[in-house]
Amino acid sequence: MTPTLDIANLTKTFDGVKALSDVSLSVSRGERVALLGHNGAGKSTLMKIILGLIPADAGRIDVCGSAPGGPAARAKVAYLPENATFHSALTGLEQIAFYMRLRGESPKGAMALLERVGLAHAARRRIGTYSKGMRQRVGLAQALIGHPSLLVLDEPTSGLDPVSRRDFYELLDGLAAEGAAILLSSHALTEVEARTDRLLILSGGQMVAEGTLNALRRKAALPVAIQVSAINGYDVDLLRAFPDAIKLGNTVRLTCTQDDKLDTLAQVAALRDKVADIDVIPPSLEEIYAHFSRRSGQ
Numbered sequence: 001m002t003p004t005l006d007i008a009n010l011t012k013t014f015d016g017v018k019a020l021s022d023v024s025l026s027v028s029r030g031e032r033v034a035l036l037g038h039n040g041a042g043k044s045t046l047m048k049i050i051l052g053l054i055p056a057d058a059g060r061i062d063v064c065g066s067a068p069g070g071p072a073a074r075a076k077v078a079y080l081p082e083n084a085t086f087h088s089a090l091t092g093l094e095q096i097a098f099y100m101r102l103r104g105e106s107p108k109g110a111m112a113l114l115e116r117v118g119l120a121h122a123a124r125r126r127i128g129t130y131s132k133g134m135r136q137r138v139g140l141a142q143a144l145i146g147h148p149s150l151l152v153l154d155e156p157t158s159g160l161d162p163v164s165r166r167d168f169y170e171l172l173d174g175l176a177a178e179g180a181a182i183l184l185s186s187h188a189l190t191e192v193e194a195r196t197d198r199l200l201i202l203s204g205g206q207m208v209a210e211g212t213l214n215a216l217r218r219k220a221a222l223p224v225a226i227q228v229s230a231i232n233g234y235d236v237d238l239l240r241a242f243p244d245a246i247k248l249g250n251t252v253r254l255t256c257t258q259d260d261k262l263d264t265l266a267q268v269a270a271l272r273d274k275v276a277d278i279d280v281i282p283p284s285l286e287e288i289y290a291h292f293s294r295r296s297g298q
């Protein structure tokens with residue numbers, strides 16, 4: 001099946017600054033893809049090109065089967081900026097009805113959209129009285145006008161509390177289940193790890209890694225930590241068995257490669273009369289992210 005968003009070898013330079021170099025990616029129907037990258041990595045530039053706001057210098061980009069920015073693509077793509085702003089004197093209902101008219105749709109569906117994003121109870125209140133989470137929901141309702149096939153979301157959960165974040169991702173899950181392709185940028189590594197299907201890491205304008213977290217973890221091949229709690233007084237025996245281990249209070253911390261993990265655990269298990277507990281600590285998403293970002297000198 002043709003991906004909803006298909007990008008190959010995209011390049012963009014601003015006054016000698018290479019914002020994107022040879023970037024390729026695709027997002028399929030029903031997929032939730034997170035775009036990660038340090039400040040200045042090129043995320044916004046990529047989104048602007050997808051939306052047709054600026055042209056690429058070179059490369060191919062196909063948005064829902066059309067060129068970016070044309071009427072066909074614009075009808076199928078929705079965008080939510082990081083800090084969506086609305087007229088504070090309008091109610092949520094008036095704002096969405098206004099956008100629907102702008103898009104040539106009947107404003108009668110405005111309440112249904114607000115219900116969808118959990119704002120029906122406040123639909124007739126002025127947006128000036130809304131919390132940040134509620135304003136973000138207005139933004140999402142606005143993005144959902146016209147049943148978009150591709151949602152481009154720029155840090156959609158920044159500034160939201162944990163419950164609002166969870167609610168926001170539940171809404172995205174529902175949209176993806178209905179077939180929308182979702183590309184969202186974020187700096188919140190832990191939440192995208194749990195709530196998206198695939199990660200893309202941009203660094204210095206280059207796509208330095210792409211895949212599921214497990215695939216990236218295998219590719220990074222970072223050391224695994226094994227934390228062993230010794231039964232009182234036996235930590236000396238553990239340190240003798242593992243001379244490179246570090247003693248941390250009552251526990252002994254070993255590190256090994258992913259490939260050596262089972263052998264190392266078997267060695268620890270052989271000392272079971274002296275061991276109270278074992279914890280295996282895989283590399284965190286932050287460590288994996290730093291590994292790929294650093295590779296390009298960032």
Ligand SMILES: Nc1ncnc2c1ncn2[C@@H]1O[C@H](COP(=O)(O)OP(=O)(O)OP(=O)(O)O)[C@@H](O)[C@H]1O
Binds near residue numbers: 017019038041042
């Ligand atoms: N209009 C412009 N003129 C000149 N340079 C630009 C322009 N837009 C972006 N850049 C440069 O391109 C690079 C990529 O910027 P971009 O805004 O895409 O990064 P980003 O990943 O979105 O960063 P952030 O997380 O801070 O929003 C940066 O070096 C930036 O300074």
